[in-house]
Amino acid sequence: MSLLVVGTVAYDAIETPFDKVDKIAGGSGNYICHSASLFVDDVDLVAVVGDDFDQNELEFLSSKGVSLEGLQIKKGEKSFFWSGRYRMDMNSRDTLATDLNVLADFDPILPDSYKNPDMVILGNIDPNLQIKVIQQLESRPKLIAMDTMNFWMDNTPNALDEVLEMVDVLIINDEEARQLSGMSSLVKAAAFIKEHGPKYLVIKKGEHGALLFYEDKVFFAPALPLDEVFDPTGAGDTFAGGFMGHLARSKDLSFENMKRAVIYGTAAASFCVEAFGPSRLKTLTIEELNERVQILVNLVDFDIILK
Amino acid sequence: MSLLVVGTVAYDAIETPFDKVDKIAGGSGNYICHSASLFVDDVDLVAVVGDDFDQNELEFLSSKGVSLEGLQIKKGEKSFFWSGRYRMDMNSRDTLATDLNVLADFDPILPDSYKNPDMVILGNIDPNLQIKVIQQLESRPKLIAMDTMNFWMDNTPNALDEVLEMVDVLIINDEEARQLSGMSSLVKAAAFIKEHGPKYLVIKKGEHGALLFYEDKVFFAPALPLDEVFDPTGAGDTFAGGFMGHLARSKDLSFENMKRAVIYGTAAASFCVEAFGPSRLKTLTIEELNERVQILVNLVDFDIILK
Helix, strand or coil: CCEEEECCCEEEEEECCCCEEEEEEECHHHHHHHHHCCCCCCEEEEEEEECCCCHHHHHHHHHCCEEEEEEEEECCCCCEEEEEEECCCCCCEEEEEEECHHHHHCCCCCCHHHCCCCEEEECCCCHHHHHHHHHCCCCCCCEEEECCCHHHHHHCHHHHHHHHCCCCEEEEEHHHHHHHHCCCCHHHHHHHHHHCCCCEEEEECHHHCEEEEECCEEEEECCCCCCCCCCCCCHHHHHHHHHHHHHHHHCCCCHHHHHHHHHHHHHHHHHHCCCCCCHHHHHCCHHHHHHHHHHHHHHCCCCCCCC | CCEEEECCCEEEEEECCCCEEEEEEECHHHHHHHHHCCCCCCEEEEEEEECCCCHHHHHHHHHCCEEEEEEEEECCCCCEEEEEEECCCCCCEEEEEEECHHHHHCCCCCCHHHCCCCEEEECCCCHHHHHHHHHCCCCCCCEEEECCCHHHHHHCHHHHHHHHCCCCEEEEEHHHHHHHHCCCCHHHHHHHHHHCCCCEEEEECHHHCEEEEECCEEEEECCCCCCCCCCCCCHHHHHHHHHHHHHHHHCCCCHHHHHHHHHHHHHHHHHHCCCCCCHHHHHCCHHHHHHHHHHHHHHCCCCCCCC
C-alpha cells in the first residue's frame, strides 16, 4: 500500500551527557521515511527544506524508494533548525534553539500523484497544515494517523480538535496524552481521547514501552531493555514510521495487526537511539530488525494454565 | 511447599492526594503473608509487634493458614509505626515518621518447626537480621529470596553484600537496582547485581511493570493499566508474596515458572493498590486473581510471523 508522509526535514544540533553533534539531518518526516522505507518502497514525502540541505541526504531517501516530488526546496533559504540538550537520565531534554526558517511559511502542497494514498501519516506539524493536507486528498485513505505535541495543544487547540476528528490513529507520548485529556490516568486519558476522534490511540512511554488502545481493548508492547541509549532524538518518529510501514506492507488494518505494527515500531526505534540522528537507520536491514522483533517476542513470552 | 516469611508487622498512617488513614495494619511481613496465603496454607511468619497490635488482624492471618508461632508480641511495648504522604503522581512519597518501637531491638528467633522451610522470603529489614535468620536454618531451602532498600545500602553495606551472597533471588525496585549497582542502565545494573550473589533478579518498576533477569535471559511483565491507584503502600511486598506463593504452590523453580510467578505477583499487587493497606487483599479470591492474570495474558498477547 502507498504511504503519504507529511512532516519536517531539518537540521538538528544534539548534545547528550556523552557526546554532541553540531549539525545532523533530522525532522519528523525524515525519520518516518527512513523507518517506513524499510518496509515498503511506495512512500511519498511532503516537506520543505532550504537549499542548504545536503543533497546526499535526499538522494539516500530516493534510493530507499521515497518519492521527493512533494519536497519543496526553497532557494536562498535555510532549513528548519532545532537544537537540544539531553539531561543525565536521557529521558528529558531542554530545547536550546528552534529556528523555523523555511518552516515559518510552509504550505504543504500535494502533487497530483500523491492525492490518492492508501495510508497517511501526519508528522508533528501545525494542525492547520495537517488539515490542509487532508483536504487535498481526492479519496479517503484507508488509514490516517497523526502525531502532535504540547505546543499545538497550547497554541492551536481548535485546529487540533478539528484534525483529531479527521484521523483514525493518534500516536503521542504519555505526557502529551495526559495534557490532551487533562487526566493523569492513562486509561482514563485514552478513553477521553478516543471519544474525541481517533479510533486507535498509541501512547508511547519511551523506555517503558507503548500502549495501543482500541474500543475496550488494550495492548502493551514492552520497550527493548537496552544497555545504553546514545541519542533518543527521532525515536518516536521512527516508531511511527515502523508502525505505518508494517501496516502498509501487510495490507491489514485489524487490531491484531496493529499490535504487530506497535512491535515493529518499537524494534525500529530501538535502533534509532543507538547513534546520532538517523545514522543507524541508514544501515539497518530487515534481517536485523527481525532479530530484534524476535527478542521482543521472547521478552514477554510466558504461558499460564489458570488454576 | 512451606514458605518462611520474615519481615515487619506494623501500623501505618497514610496520606494520598485523595484520602488519608491514621492507623492501618501494614508492614512487609504482613503484606507478604496476605498475598502468599492466597496460594498456599503452609506459611510461617517471623516478626515482632507490641501488645497494641490488633488481635483481629492476627486472627485473620491465622485463619488464612499463616503460622504465628514465630511472631513475638512484646508486652507493654508499641508496634513499629510508619507514616508517609504520597505526592500528586502517586509514584513518589515522603516519609513523615518512622517510630521503630519494638523493631529497634528485634531479634528474629525461629521456632524449631520453622527451621526446615522449602522456601524463604526475607522482607525488607536490617541485612544483619536477614543473615541471622538464614543462620538458624537447619537445611538449605530450595529457594531464598530477599528484599532490601536504599537505607541498608547507605548504612549497612557490608552486611548487605554478605546476605546477597547467601540468597537466590533479589526483589527490588528500579531506583534501588541503580543505587546498588551504581549503574543507570537497568540491563547493566542487573548484570552487576547477578555477579554479586543472587542468580535471579526481579526489578520492579511500579506502574511500568517488572523485569526478571536470569543468566542471559530477560523477561518483562507489564503492570496492569489501572484507572486509578488509591494507595500504593505494600504493593511491592504483595508482589513478592504472590511471586513466592505461586512458586510454593507449583513446586517448580524453573525460569519458565519464575516468569509465571512474576505475573501472579503483578496481579496480586494490582489489587493491593485499590484500597488502603491490605484491606483489598483480605477479601481477594483466587478466582478474582485469575481473572486479572488473564487480563495480563491478553495485554501482551500477539503473534508475529517474521518475514
